[in-house]
Amino acid sequence: xxxxxxxxxxxxxxxxxxxxxxxxxxxxxxxxxxxxxxxxxxxxxxxxxxxxxxxxxxxxxxxxxxxxxxxxxxxxxxxxxxxxxxxxxxxxxxxxxxxxxxxxxxxxxxxxxxxxxxxxxxxxxxxxxxxxxxxxxxxxxxxxxxxxxxxxxxxxxxxxxxxxxxxxxxxxxxxxxxxxxxxxxxxxxxxxxxxxxxxxxxxxxxxxxxxxxxxxxxxxxxxxxxxxxxxxxxxxxxxxxxxxxxxxxxxxxxxxxxxxxxxxxxxxxxxxxxxxxxxxxxxxxxxxxxxxxxxxxxxxxxxxxxxxxxxxxxxxxxxxxxxxxxxxxxxxxxxxx
Amino acid sequence: xxxxxxxxxxxxxxxxxxxxxxxxxxxxxxxxxxxxxxxxxxxxxxxxxxxxxxxxxxxxxxxxxxxxxxxxxxxxxxxxxxxxxxxxxxxxxxxxxxxxxxxxxxxxxxxxxxxxxxxxxxxxxxxxxxxxxxxxxxxxxxxxxxxxxxxxxxxxxxxxxxxxxxxxxxxxxxxxxxxxxxxxxxxxxxxxxxxxxxxxxxxxxxxxxxxxxxxxxxxxxxxxxxxxxxxxxxxxxxxxxxxxxxxxxxxxxxxxxxxxxxxxxxxxxxxxxxxxxxxxxxxxxxxxxxxxxxxxxxxxxxxxxxxxxxxxxxxxxxxxxxxxxxxxxxxxxxxxx
DNA sequence: AAATTTCATGCAAACGATTGCATTTTGATA
DNA sequence: TATCAAAATGCAATCGTTTGCATGAAATTT
Numbered sequence: 001x002x003x004x005x006x007x008x009x010x011x012x013x014x015x016x017x018x019x020x021x022x023x024x025x026x027x028x029x030x031x032x033x034x035x036x037x038x039x040x041x042x043x044x045x046x047x048x049x050x051x052x053x054x055x056x057x058x059x060x061x062x063x064x065x066x067x068x069x070x071x072x073x074x075x076x077x078x079x080x081x082x083x084x085x086x087x088x089x090x091x092x093x094x095x096x097x098x099x100x101x102x103x104x105x106x107x108x109x110x111x112x113x114x115x116x117x118x119x120x121x122x123x124x125x126x127x128x129x130x131x132x133x134x135x136x137x138x139x140x141x142x143x144x145x146x147x148x149x150x151x152x153x154x155x156x157x158x159x160x161x162x163x164x165x166x167x168x169x170x171x172x173x174x175x176x177x178x179x180x181x182x183x184x185x186x187x188x189x190x191x192x193x194x195x196x197x198x199x200x201x202x203x204x205x206x207x208x209x210x211x212x213x214x215x216x217x218x219x220x221x222x223x224x225x226x227x228x229x230x231x232x233x234x235x236x237x238x239x240x241x242x243x244x245x246x247x248x249x250x251x252x253x254x255x256x257x258x259x260x261x262x263x264x265x266x267x268x269x270x271x272x273x274x275x276x277x278x279x280x281x282x283x284x285x286x287x288x289x290x291x292x293x294x295x296x297x298x299x300x301x302x303x304x305x306x307x308x309x310x311x312x313x314x315x316x317x318x319x320x321x322x323x324x325x326x327x328x329x330x331x332x333x334x335x336x337x
Numbered sequence: 338x339x340x341x342x343x344x345x346x347x348x349x350x351x352x353x354x355x356x357x358x359x360x361x362x363x364x365x366x367x368x369x370x371x372x373x374x375x376x377x378x379x380x381x382x383x384x385x386x387x388x389x390x391x392x393x394x395x396x397x398x399x400x401x402x403x404x405x406x407x408x409x410x411x412x413x414x415x416x417x418x419x420x421x422x423x424x425x426x427x428x429x430x431x432x433x434x435x436x437x438x439x440x441x442x443x444x445x446x447x448x449x450x451x452x453x454x455x456x457x458x459x460x461x462x463x464x465x466x467x468x469x470x471x472x473x474x475x476x477x478x479x480x481x482x483x484x485x486x487x488x489x490x491x492x493x494x495x496x497x498x499x500x501x502x503x504x505x506x507x508x509x510x511x512x513x514x515x516x517x518x519x520x521x522x523x524x525x526x527x528x529x530x531x532x533x534x535x536x537x538x539x540x541x542x543x544x545x546x547x548x549x550x551x552x553x554x555x556x557x558x559x560x561x562x563x564x565x566x567x568x569x570x571x572x573x574x575x576x577x578x579x580x581x582x583x584x585x586x587x588x589x590x591x592x593x594x595x596x597x598x599x600x601x602x603x604x605x606x607x608x609x610x611x612x613x614x615x616x617x618x619x620x621x622x623x624x625x626x627x628x629x630x631x632x633x634x635x636x637x638x639x640x641x642x643x644x645x646x647x648x649x650x651x652x653x654x655x656x657x658x659x660x661x662x663x664x665x666x667x668x669x670x671x672x673x674x
Numbered sequence: 675a676a677a678t679t680t681c682a683t684g685c686a687a688a689c690g691a692t693t694g695c696a697t698t699t700t701g702a703t704a
Numbered sequence: 705t706a707t708c709a710a711a712a713t714g715c716a717a718t719c720g721t722t723t724g725c726a727t728g729a730a731a732t733t734t
Contacts, residue, residue, distance in 0.1 A: 007690055018714045023692060033712060054394040054456055055690035058719050063391060063400075065434070065455075073420050076618075079411045086410075086437050095434045095455050097402070100423050118402075118432050119391055226621075255622035262624065281413075281617075284563075285592035287599065287624035344720055355684045360722060370682060392720035395689050 006047045015039060057119065065095045066308065067115035069125035071103050071152070076251070076280030077297045078126070081150065084301020085124060092309055094121070101128040112136040122146040122308045127154045129191060146311040150304040153195055160311065162304040162324045166196050169293040169328030170203030173275050174247055176291075176330055178211045180337035182245035182273050185213075186236055188223035188257075190249050197224075197249065200277070204247060224249050226256045233260045244272055245336075251276040255286050258335060273336040279329075289333030300326050343384045352376060394456065402432045403645065404452035406462035408440050408489070413588070413617030414634045415463070418487065421638020422461060429646055431458070438465040449473040459483040459645045464491050466528060483648040487641040490532055497648065499641040499661045503533050506630040506665030507540030510612050511584055513628075513667055515548045517674035519582035519610050522550075523573055525560035525594075527586050534561075534586065537614070541584060561586050563593045570597045581609055582673075588613040592623050595672060610673040616666075625671030637663050 012019045017036070025032045025040035026049075043049075057063035066089055070078050082098065089096055097118055099111035108128050115123055116139070123140050125147065134156045140147050141159065149161040177185050187204045190197035205215050223232045233256070236243055246261075248254035254276030258268060266272050268288055276283060279294035303324050310316035349356045354373070362369045362377035363386075380386075394400035403426060407415050419435065426433055434455055436448035445465050452460055453476070460477050462484065471493045477484050478496065486498040514522050524541045527534035542552050560569045570593070573580055583598075585591035591613030595605060603609050605625055613620060616631035640661055647653035 008692095009690075019691075020693075020715080021713055024713090027692095031712065036712080050454055052395075052398075052456075052690050053454055054391065054398065054400060055719090056692090057391040058389075058395050058690080058721095059692065061389075061391065061719075073410070073423075074413065074416045076411065079416045082435075083410050083437060086435070090451075093451075095436075095451065097432045098419075098423070098435050099432075100420060114427075114430075114432065117387055117390055119389075252618060252622075255618075258622075259624065259626075281589060281592075281619055282622045285589075285596075285619045285622045287596065289596075345722095346720075356721075357685080357723075358683055361683090364722095368682065373682080389720050392689090393722090395691095395719085396721060398689075 005052065006044075006049050007052065008049075011040060011043055011047070011049060015043060061119060062121045063119050064093065065097055065118065065120045066305070067118065067120035067123045068096055068098045069101060069108065069111055069115070069123065070098065071101050071126055071128050073098070073100055076282070077151075077278050077295055080297030081126075081301040081304075084298035084303075085305045086301075087298075088302040088305035088309070094309065101131075103128045103130055105130045105132065109136045112140060116140065116143060116145075120145065122148070122312055124148050124150055124304050124308060126150050126152040128152075129194060132193070146308055148304050148308045148311075150300055151196065155195060158321055160307050160316075160322045160324075162300055162307060162326065164196070164295045164300060165325050165328050166199035167203040167206075169277070169295070169330070170200040170247070171207045172203075172328075172330050173277075173291075173293050174204050174207035175211070176332065177245045177247065177273055177275060177336060178207065178213065180269075180273065183213060184216075184219065184241060184243040185245040185247060186219040186221075186243040188229070188232070188246060188248045188253055189220060190224040191222060200249060219243060223253060226252055229253050229256045229260075233257055237261065237264050237266070242272075245275070246272065247275045249277055251278045251280045251282045251290060251292055254290055254292065254335075255282050258286050258288075258290065268335050269337045275336055279331050283331070283333065286335065288335045291333045291336040292331050294329040294331050296326050296328065342389065343381075343386050344389065345386075348377060348380055348384070348386060352380060398456055399458045400456050401430065402434055402455065402457045403642070404455065404457035404460045405433055405435045406438060406445065406448055406452070406460065407435065408438050408463055408465050410435070410437055413619070414488075414615050414632055417634030418463075418638040418641075421635035421640075422642045423638075424635075425639040425642035425646070431646070438468075440465045440467055442467045442469065446473045449477060453477065453480060453482070457482065459485070459649055461485050461487055461641050461645060463487050463489040465489075466531060469530065483645055485641050485645045485648075487637055488533060492532060495658055497644050497653075497659045497661075499637055499644060499663065501533070501632045501637060502662050502665050503536035504540040504543075506614070506632070506667070507537040507584070508544045509540075509665075509667050510614075510628075510630050511541050511544035512548070513669065514582045514584065514610055514612060514673060515544065515550065517606075517610065520550060521553075521556065521578060521580040522582040522584060523556040523558075523580040525566070525569070525583060525585045525590055526557060527561040528559055537586065556580060560590060563589055566590050566593045566597075570594055574598065574601050574603070579609075582612070583609065584612045586614055588615045588617045588619045588627060588629055591627055591629065591672075592619050595623050595625075595627065605672050606674045612673055616668050620668070620670065623672065628670045628673040629668050631666040631668050633663050633665065 008019045008022050012022045022040050025037045101108040134154050137157050147159045153161045221232045223229050246257050257274050261272050276290050276292035279292045283290035283292045345356045345359050349359045362374045438445040471491050474494050484496045490498045558569045560566050583594050594611050598609050613627050613629035616629045620627035620629045
């Protein structure tokens, strides 16, 4: 059963030609006669000739593969993004090598090495929460490998990027909370060195200001995991002037808030409104259904991949860095009025 | 900045040696003198020599990469599996090429081609729901590429496999429902040609029988998506002898049931108990919390990858097919008594 | 001192495809 | 018929590494 893949040499031998002639025939080189081209083409098709990707790779030092650095696959947003990348990459016959940083700086460094030695044609990356220096990304660029950041970008480095419109998404969500009568809105955010976190924070603050509500640091704890949420939500609920709305930086924390709020005897949304971020599966599972901001992860993925491939093909001409922004969409369910 | 990677030839030139001597020095070949080895080693280290993976690939026709065929990344279970695979592959410096079938048969065929032409060393696969013939998997084996199925195996083909203990998992879950007083237990299953579906069904039926409860086909609809659930759950709730428990094949459907049941005015778990399968993020977001069967996706991933790598290294000696079973764990929350 | 063994190293082919530069064949022109 | 241009094909190097075999030098045995 070991039917070794057929090579140019095999075709050449079979047709009494040289490999160069066969090679040129298959790529329709003008030097080759119609007749020879047809013979070669026919034989190649009949024997299912497929150029050996590895050999091609050796010549060009590239292997039709794109590397993806992603914090954690096991999150709705990131897995949607990945899914979009897949779909887009497939159209141009690129394969994806996927690496997780697990939100760990050192691991992120390690995987950039891996991608370099795998000779990927390009890299798509979203930086981990614990990353503070960016030399490893610079190294990718130094090797002249195009790099596109998605979602979590890295300000120190000048590259193309695709980001979610976190600012507007949050602004609209908070505005919605205010429109529906909320006045004291807590903001459960992520560590401040993340751009996405800052943008959302600014969206939140601006929405408050625009509506003449004062920004209160005490209502803006860092709380992006359920672990942290335990204590923080408890504290918020026991404030004398307790918030009447909570905007959480992700759906997991929002879902936790919903349970905790109900357990403490408050009603949602009558006493406290809750809004999340992502529109993951979770937001349809909570009771009441979770109002949330859809990040369009799939679109982030396709867009980032498209941008990268266009760069590779030289179709994206723009000299400087292209920055694409994916619009969000507020999905109103029952956790807000 | 374009510091081309250093090659054997570069080292040879710099040290006035031949590439063969350099090559042998680096792999500690006995023919080479201690002195030469040390010089080469030193120079290589100083200049960060890394063998060119592409060139290696050309010789061996393999490229230290493992292909993964997965139905849809955007599901908790599958993304956990992927995560486990990643972790295990990394230990041995394998990269992962990931392909989604999107539950589509034709696409599955297409991605097997992709993996073959990428010259992966091995393949890990979970078959799509719509797959009925298996020639494309046979093709992988015909090319002498080790194949390990995980979770959704394919009975027609003889290979190593790693599966979840669906039978016992379901048996225990249903048994738990019965122990807590349920007598009419509905089973919302997946299409019958999937092994996992059948195993769960058998676990369900056996649990009923063991407890002297009759199996009723009318309580066993095919219902593995929220779309299908709409009508089916409605029908079940309006039966004159309505079920007092629902076992759903996944957490999404279970979460949908919870909402629907509550909306219809029944209490959970007093009137109707609900149990899911996966232990995804969702199961902590529902109200009440969802009792579910943890599938240990991460472990499925690491185990499958380990098995494959052991085959590749010739460390898994067993002639026939190795079949590993990952234990499940019943996670009892508030949706059951 | 000659013959033989051991040790260290280099040559060259191979993996599969591409490509600049011959070389051969054909046909047209002088 | 000799000359030349055009058309069609082949040669050989290249990408980076590995490896069987040959070569050379030094050390050992007769």
